[in-house]
Structures are given as structure tokens and as C-alpha cells.
Amino acid sequence: MSINCIRTLIEDAAQSHSDKTALVFNEKSITYSELFTKVNQVAYYLKELDLPKDSRIGIYSNKGIEQVIAILAILSTDYILVPLTKLLKSEQVEYIIKDCDIKCIITDRLKLESIEEINFDGHIISYETAGKEIASFEEIFKYYNKPYACDINGHSNALITYSFGMSGTPKGIVISHRNLIDSARVVSQYLKLEEDDVISAILIFNLDYGLNQIFCTLYKRATLAIHRFILAEDFFNHLINDKVTVIPLMPINITQMFDEDMHRIPSSELFENVKTITSSGGNVTARMISACKKTFTNADFYSMHGLTEAFRSTYLDPSQVGIRPDSIGKAIPDVELYVINKDGKECAVREVGELIHRGGYIYKGFWNAPEQNAERFKSVQILKDVINLEGQLTDEIVVASGDYVYKDEEGYFYFVSRHDNMIKTRGFRVSPYEIESVVSRCFPQIEQCAVFSVNNELIEEEIIMVYSAPSEIAPKEILFELKKHLASYMIPSRVIYKKSLPLVQSDKNQVNKDELKRELSQN
Structure with a gap:
């Protein structure tokens, strides 16, 4: 084996730990x-x-x-x-x-x-x-x-x-399998997880961040306390009743936790066991961090940044969270990160470029998707003008992340934007093309449709749909139909009708989403 x-x-x-509690869920437990x-x-x-x-x-x-x-x-x-x-x-x-x-x-x-x-x-x-x-x-x-x-x-x-x-x-x-073990090992190391920890499992087990909670639990012989987040009050009761010490979250969870009147949140004394809070899947704000610090007074807060193609790239040390809350931190152990410009040269301090991930935790590739693999998984030669490759094997694979970032004078990274049009909302990556294709299929009377996002501190990005048609369709009718075909987190929060949509000058078949965003910000 x-x-x-x-x-x-x-x-x-x-x-080694046959009688120890491995999983807890409500009133049930299993050794x-x-x-x-x-x-x-x-x-x-x-x-x-x-x-x-x-x-x-x-x-x-x-x-x-x-x-x-x-x-x-x-x-x-x-x-x-x-x-x-x-x-x-x-x-x-x-x-x-x-x-x-x-x-x-x-x-x-x-x-x-x-x-x-x-x-x-x-x-x-x-x-x-x-x-x-x-x-x-x-x-x-x-x-x-x-x-x-x-x-x-x-x-x-x-x-x-x-x-x-x-x-x-x-x-x-x-x-x-090696990827799963490596991710459990490195997270357990930099989060300083222990055998007596109780890790909250409020994240769904569909992506690597949520699944990692299971594997870290096994790696340290800790206890996993499962919870389905519906109401903030129930979540706080879960933390108290299950004596949780580690809380992995996404930014949307933090928003949900503190959405209610702060006076109704239990006393911080009830959460003295909580020693670690982690956040990944989106940008955290100073307000989110402050709310967590006020309630979980003994907890270290780790902000983390991962990739679709690699388990994790960076984490921000808790000592830096209050100093630079907007930073995604520095490379995790066994990873090298570089920021390069379109010419393949290393970017200067505070110059925006593409994040290149080298080293550990790189996944095997996209399933039956050669174009996506060619776009993201590159030869280490992409770094030939940045690092010394003399004598090294040239078949090493690195990840060209598509994330555009910059590095400050002290080596901390800051996320700026995605190369593609992916929307990050409520901890999920959403393709606007997926929503637009459903609209096209369900509403043939719609002539043009543009789906994009605007910033929303509570959920990171808010999905907007703008369309043109001979006549306006009731927004409720559009949303009702979309809910039949799309996951709840993919449903636009606003549907806007316009008689015509602005087009890109160089491509009259393409809607100018940047212009629509500007119009929206001026209203």
C-alpha cells in the first residue's frame, strides 16, 4: 500500500485511535x-x-x-x-x-x-x-x-x-491520491493542527477546500464536526455544542454569520476554544476580519488563495491580517510563486502580471480538455527569463494561473483580477457563458444578452444580466425559468432590459460589458 x-x-x-470520535453530526457520532x-x-x-x-x-x-x-x-x-x-x-x-x-x-x-x-x-x-x-x-x-x-x-x-x-x-x-495527502500534510503543518482539534465541516464536500477538512482530520486523528449551514444561530450553537477549535470558512459564510444583529451573537467567552479560522474561495474584507476577531477573540485568522489547477498557492499569516487585510499573503511551503508580464519577464514591485505557480500541489489536469490544459499547464520554460534553468529538466510543469496579481516591497501578493470573465460569488466560480447559454435556449425572443458582475462586499461579486428584446420580459418570469436550469448561486441578482446593447468597436458581434458596467455605476 x-x-x-x-x-x-x-x-x-x-x-492507533480506534475508540476516538472521528465524526460528529448533530446527535450522532462515530469512532x-x-x-x-x-x-x-x-x-x-x-x-x-x-x-x-x-x-x-x-x-x-x-x-x-x-x-x-x-x-x-x-x-x-x-x-x-x-x-x-x-x-x-x-x-x-x-x-x-x-x-x-x-x-x-x-x-x-x-x-x-x-x-x-x-x-x-x-x-x-x-x-x-x-x-x-x-x-x-x-x-x-x-x-x-x-x-x-x-x-x-x-x-x-x-x-x-x-x-x-x-x-x-x-x-x-x-x-x-498523492495530491490529497500532500494537501492534508501542508495545511496541517501551517495551521498547526493537533490531535485534539475539532474541525468544523460547514463547507460542502464538492471541491478541494471542503474535502480537505476530511483529510486533515484523518491526517491528525482529530474530530470532524459536520454542520449544514442554514441559520447563523444554528451555526453558533454547533460551534458551542461540538466544542469546535478550527473553523474553515468562505467569505460568504462570514457574511452569513454576522448578517444578524450583533447583539444576538453569543458572548465571545463561549468561543474561547476556537483557535483557528481559515478563509478561502474569495477575498475577505477588513470588516469580515474585524467581526471574526470580535467574536473569536483567541483565534488566529488565516486568509488563503487557491487555484483550480493547484490545491493552494498562498496564505496570509495571522500576524499580517490586521496590517494588510487585502493581501493574499505569501507562498505556502513547497511552492514558488512568480509574477510575469506578457513578455515573460518578472514584474517589478507593484507591477501587475500573471501569477505562475511552481512546485507542489499541482493537479494532474483537466478531464478531456486539451485546450484548457494547454492554456493553464505550461513547461517550466515559461520562467526561463526569471529563474536559472541551467542543467534542469525541461519537462517540469507549472501553472499559468490566469490570476493577475502584484507583489509589494515586502514580497506579499495582492489579487487584482482574472484573465477570463469568471465571476466569483458566494465562494463559487461562475461562468457568465453558462448563464447566457441558458438564457439563449429558454428565451428565443431575447436578441442579445450580457452577464457580468459588479463588486458586492457581502458576496464578493453580484451577478447582473442585461438583455435586449423587441419588448421587455418581466424579470420574475426570467428568474423563474433560470431557477429551473441553474444552481441557486448562479441566478442573477438583477435583470435589466435595454432596447439595444453597446457593442465592442473591434467586434460588432460582441457586447461591450465594460460599457454596461460603467453605465450601471453611474445610475
């Missing part, structure tokens, strides 16, 4: 020994399906102990995990299923209906008993009690996570 796989962590934890047993039972059943090696298995369900068991069971086989966030609509799930040829889906009773809508012809497994034709965890836990063993290669593909790219359709990024 490779030492560079999550399966090794599960086995070791079950041996490392019990977790190992249930993971083995599900993994055994999956192997009995006798699917080809590297077959993709999707998880499309709400968060809970069963979902973590499903994740770890798939990672204990030679199959590949494909997380499908519950926020996706059925047609988006159908696209992903076809794109990577998912052979099996693990789900819950609530999502079964959505799967039935798309006529999925692969294997379906439900957490709860849902009928004679569908296997369930309840049955697996009852009847599958044979010993299970596996041999996982650390360089094998473990996971494909999907996000929305320039083409408007989701693109899967392929992550190896």
Missing part, C-alpha cells in the same frame, strides 16, 4: 473503528459491482456521516470519486455524468427523484432503503461483513471535481 493515499490514513487511524468498518463494507460492495478500473462514481447528496463514508469508501477502491454538489440542477448533473461517464451514483432519498429525471442507466446506491431495485447503505451495513483489503497507488487518479470554465460548460480537474 502506498503511503501517499487516504486509505493509509484510515487504516492507521483505526489502529475511527466504526468509521473504518463502515467504509470497508461500502468499499466491498462497490468492488462487487465489478466495474472497470478507474470507473467514475458520483456522490450527489446532502452532507452527513454517510456522505463522508461514501467518499472514503470510493477512495478505498481503484475507482474515481466525482462529487456532485446538491446545488446543481438535474441537467447540470446529467452533463457531468456524460462528460466523465459516471457508472454509479451514491445518493440520498431527497436526490433520488432528480436522478430519475435524467434517466441514469448506471448503478444507484441510496443511504436509506428506497425500494427493492436500489441498494442502500442500510442493507450494506447489515449484510456485508467480510474482510476488505485494497492496494492503492499514490499516483493514481482519486478524484475529479467540476467547476465552470470559459466555454460555459463544467470542466473536471483530475486530482491524484
